[in-house]
Amino acid sequence: MTFRVAIAGFQHETNTFAPQKATLDKFVRGEGWPALTEGAAIYATFEPMNIPIGGFIAEAKKKKWALHPIAWAAAQPCAHVTDEAFEHVVGKIVDGVAALQGRIDAVYLDLHGAMVTESHEDGEGEILRRVRAVVGPDIPVVASLDLHVNITEAMVRYSDALIAYRTYPHLDMAVTGGRVARHLEQLLTGERSKQAKALRKLPFLIPLTAQCTFIEPCRSIYETLGQMELGAVSSLSFAPGFHPADIRDCGPAVIAYADTQDAADRAADALARQIAEREGEFRTRLLSPEAAIAEARAMIRAGASKSVVLADVQDNPGAGATCDTTGLIAALVAEGVPDAAVCALYDPETARLAHQAGEGATLEIAIGGKLYTDHGAGPFRHRFEVARLGDGKFLCTGPFYRGTQAKLGPQALLRIRNPESPQGRGVDILVSSTRMQAADKEQFRQLGIEPGQRPILGLKSTVHFRGDFTDIAHEILTVESPGAFIERAETLPYKHLRSGIRLFPQGRVHAG
Structure with missing residues (x-):
C-alpha cells in the first residue's frame, strides 16, 4: 500500500554553558553538516549520507511510499538556538505540513532531542507540539532521536513514536531512520494499534x-x-x-x-x-595534557606500532565547544614531542593569514584562544611554518561522517619543527575556517597527512572519532584541557x- 509521508528535520545539540549561540546563519551554512536544505534537494543531499532522514528515505523507497520533503537544517552544537533561527526553521516545517493537510498519512521528523532555545527549554517538545496542533490527534507523528537526547514528557506526549540511536560513535544514524520507517509502517497498516x-x-x-x-x-x-x-x-x-x-x-x-x-x-x-x-x-578517566603525553611517550618507547590518540574532549565542537583552545597544543610543544598532529583548530583569521603568506612561509603569530578564554585558556604564540594549504572541500569516508561533502573554507597546516624529529617534523596543527569535530581520517589526508603514520594524534572529539580511528590507535587517552564542554x-x-x-x-x- 502506498502511504504519503511528510518528512523534515531540525537538529541541534545545545550546550547551554557554551559561549556562542546558534544563530540563523549557522543553520543556513550548516557548519560541517549540510546547509539548510528544502524540497526535493533533500533526496540528493541525504540519501548517500549516514543521517537518519537518509535511512528513512531509503526504507520508504523500498516500500514505494510517496514522500513529501519539506526542510532540513542543522548546526554544530553550541549554546541556545536563537529565537530567530528557531522560528525560521520551525516555521518552514509547520507551514509545509499545513500545506499538505488532507494529502498525507503521517509525519516523520529527523530531530536531535537536546535542543534548547532562547524561549523554549524543550525545543523538540515545542516542535512536536506545533506539528501535532496542525495534523490533529489521528495522524501518526514519529521521530528519530540522537542517543544524547534529553527526553521530556512533552516530546513523548505529542508524538506517536520516538526512536533513538543505539551506537556512540553514531554509526547507526541512517539505520535508525530505517527503523523508524518500519515502525511507522506497522502503525499505518494496522499491524499494531496505537502504541502505549x-x-x-x-x-x-x-x-x-x-x-x-x-x-x-x-x-x-x-x-x-x-x-x-x-x-x-x-x-x-x-x-x-x-x-x-x-x-x-x-x-x-x-x-x-x-x-x-x-x-x-x-x-x-x-x-x-x-x-x-x-x-x-x-x-x-581524565588526564592532564602533560600526563597524557607522558603515557603516550612511554607507550611509544615500549614499541607501540600504532598511533596514540589524545582526545581533547573538552574542546569538542560536537559537544558545543569552541574548537579553538590551545592547551593540548601548547603542552605538546612544551614537552618537545617530535612527531604529532592535531586536528583541528578553529581559527578563520589564522587560516586567512596563512593563505596570504603562502606555502613555505613563516609566521610568528598567536593562534586560537579567541572564543573560549576561561580557566587559563588563551592564544598560543609561536613561530609556524605554513606546510600546506587547502580549501576545506573533501568527501568524508569514515563510518560517522560517511557521505558528507565537507565545505570548511580555507584551511592550513601549520608546523612547529622540532630539531630532534627524525622525520624533520614536530607538531603539526590543522587550522580550519569552520568548526567540525575530528572524526574522519580525510580531515588529515586532505592536507597531506596520513594519520596512522603519526605516533601521536590530538583529536578535538569526545567519542565519535573512535568510529574511524580505532583501527590505527594503539591506545586512546582522554585529555582534560580547558574548553567549553565540561565533562565533569x-x-x-x-x-x-x-x-x-x-x-x-x-x-x-x-x-x-
Whole structure:
C-alpha cells in the first residue's frame, strides 16, 4: 500500500554553558553538516549520507511510499538556538505540513532531542507540539532521536513514536531512520494499534566519555536492549542524555512502546533497573595534557606500532565547544614531542593569514584562544611554518561522517619543527575556517597527512572519532584541557536542573 509521508528535520545539540549561540546563519551554512536544505534537494543531499532522514528515505523507497520533503537544517552544537533561527526553521516545517493537510498519512521528523532555545527549554517538545496542533490527534507523528537526547514528557506526549540511536560513535544514524520507517509502517497498516508509552528518567547524570557503546557498560546494555523488543514490545530506547544542558529534564532516560500499557511499563522498568544496577560502571578517566603525553611517550618507547590518540574532549565542537583552545597544543610543544598532529583548530583569521603568506612561509603569530578564554585558556604564540594549504572541500569516508561533502573554507597546516624529529617534523596543527569535530581520517589526508603514520594524534572529539580511528590507535587517552564542554557535570553551575539527581554516577545529589 502506498502511504504519503511528510518528512523534515531540525537538529541541534545545545550546550547551554557554551559561549556562542546558534544563530540563523549557522543553520543556513550548516557548519560541517549540510546547509539548510528544502524540497526535493533533500533526496540528493541525504540519501548517500549516514543521517537518519537518509535511512528513512531509503526504507520508504523500498516500500514505494510517496514522500513529501519539506526542510532540513542543522548546526554544530553550541549554546541556545536563537529565537530567530528557531522560528525560521520551525516555521518552514509547520507551514509545509499545513500545506499538505488532507494529502498525507503521517509525519516523520529527523530531530536531535537536546535542543534548547532562547524561549523554549524543550525545543523538540515545542516542535512536536506545533506539528501535532496542525495534523490533529489521528495522524501518526514519529521521530528519530540522537542517543544524547534529553527526553521530556512533552516530546513523548505529542508524538506517536520516538526512536533513538543505539551506537556512540553514531554509526547507526541512517539505520535508525530505517527503523523508524518500519515502525511507522506497522502503525499505518494496522499491524499494531496505537502504541502505549512508558518513560522512565534515571536519577544520575552520565559523562559522555562513559557513554561509548564500544566499551562497558553501554556495550552490553544496548545488546540486551535489542533482545528485549519481543512480543508486545515494539520499540525500546535508552538515551544516556546530554549533561551540559541546564534544563529540568537533563539526563538519561528509557522510553518503551508496546501493544499494552502493562507491557510498556514492564519493559521500561526492566531496562531502567538494569542501567541503575550498573551505575558505578559509568566512570571516566581524565588526564592532564602533560600526563597524557607522558603515557603516550612511554607507550611509544615500549614499541607501540600504532598511533596514540589524545582526545581533547573538552574542546569538542560536537559537544558545543569552541574548537579553538590551545592547551593540548601548547603542552605538546612544551614537552618537545617530535612527531604529532592535531586536528583541528578553529581559527578563520589564522587560516586567512596563512593563505596570504603562502606555502613555505613563516609566521610568528598567536593562534586560537579567541572564543573560549576561561580557566587559563588563551592564544598560543609561536613561530609556524605554513606546510600546506587547502580549501576545506573533501568527501568524508569514515563510518560517522560517511557521505558528507565537507565545505570548511580555507584551511592550513601549520608546523612547529622540532630539531630532534627524525622525520624533520614536530607538531603539526590543522587550522580550519569552520568548526567540525575530528572524526574522519580525510580531515588529515586532505592536507597531506596520513594519520596512522603519526605516533601521536590530538583529536578535538569526545567519542565519535573512535568510529574511524580505532583501527590505527594503539591506545586512546582522554585529555582534560580547558574548553567549553565540561565533562565533569559536578563542576557545572546548574540553575534549572531538577533537584534530587546525582551529578555523577554514585556522586553527590543536586540540591536544586
